Amino acid sequence: MKVAIAGKGGAGKTTIAGTLARVIAELGQRVVAIDDDSNPNLALTVGVDRNAAATLDGIPRDMLVERTDADGTSRLVLAVPAEDFIDRYGVPVRERLTLLVMGGPNHGGSG
Amino acid sequence: MRGVVGGLVEGASRSTIVDLEAGLEHLSRGTARHVETLLIVGEPYFKSLETASRSFALAKELGIGQIRMVANKVRTPRDEDTMREYAARHGLPIATVVPYDDAVVAADERGVALIEYGPSAPSVAAIRRLAEDLLTSGGAPEAPASR
Numbered sequence: 001m002k003v004a005i006a007g008k009g010g011a012g013k014t015t016i017a018g019t020l021a022r023v024i025a026e027l028g029q030r031v032v033a034i035d036d037d038s039n040p041n042l043a044l045t046v047g048v049d050r051n052a053a054a055t056l057d058g059i060p061r062d063m064l065v066e067r068t069d070a071d072g073t074s075r076l077v078l079a080v081p082a083e084d085f086i087d088r089y090g091v092p093v094r095e096r097l098t099l100l101v102m103g104g105p106n107h108g109g110s111g
Numbered sequence: 112m113r114g115v116v117g118g119l120v121e122g123a124s125r126s127t128i129v130d131l132e133a134g135l136e137h138l139s140r141g142t143a144r145h146v147e148t149l150l151i152v153g154e155p156y157f158k159s160l161e162t163a164s165r166s167f168a169l170a171k172e173l174g175i176g177q178i179r180m181v182a183n184k185v186r187t188p189r190d191e192d193t194m195r196e197y198a199a200r201h202g203l204p205i206a207t208v209v210p211y212d213d214a215v216v217a218a219d220e221r222g223v224a225l226i227e228y229g230p231s232a233p234s235v236a237a238i239r240r241l242a243e244d245l246l247t248s249g250g251a252p253e254a255p256a257s258r
Contacts, residue, residue: 001126001245002145007152008162009133012183015215015225016152017130019235022226023242030125036116042130047224075114082122102116
């Protein structure tokens with residue numbers, strides 16, 4: 001299942017995302033909850049200490065590779081398989097549930 | 112890190128739940144391409160619904176397959192009617208209705224996860240139903256939009 005959750009600030013987006021991730025893990029699926037909000041709060045709603053869930057801002061550059069699109073914009077993409085990346089940088093929350101916090105404003109150097 | 116989220120969603124062999132930036136302006140085509148279901152969380156008042164329908168239009172443009180609204184913080188049957196009527200008028204299917212729930216506020220005040228504060232709270236029960244729907248049907252709407 002590949003789900004993304006959107007909503008205005010305060011609408012309850014993060015509460016629903018975090019609770020949904022927990023429930024899906026309880027139902028027996030392996031799941032990674034990815035916090036892509038520049039004001040990351042997902043840690044709390046999945047039930048892990050915020051300080052335990054450091055952001056990926058300081059990720060080593062050899063994990064990422066710069067790719068230039070046809071329109072000339074460049075962006076960073078994964079240089080390693082996604083599962084390896086999740087295992088390495090994800091925070092274990094519960095059985096089958098891992099949290100990844102992408103980072104603060106601008107998500108670090110993509111443009 | 113923009114391209115990274117899309118790569119994670121694409122490459123992960125496990126389920127992925129992405130909590131996006133508020134508003135969809137920053138959602139990249141790369142991420143959108145690999146997302147099967149987008150849930151747009153809306154509240155039962157006009158401005159929130161307007162925002163939801165803007166996100167809906169943008170998400171359609173980005174080519175996301177299934178787009179559903181989560182009708183959140185619903186206090187009264189009238190709230191629910193308002194949301195269903197608005198959603199039907201805009202062709203936006205409702206995935207689930209989550210009742211307004213004091214447990215959400217209380218969990219937030221205490222700084223604990225909702226599911227730990229109130230594992231059987233009504234809001235959690237609604238999210239459980241949503242999860243089951245997503246697992247069985249990939250997120251089909253709970254009922255055909257009427258009206």
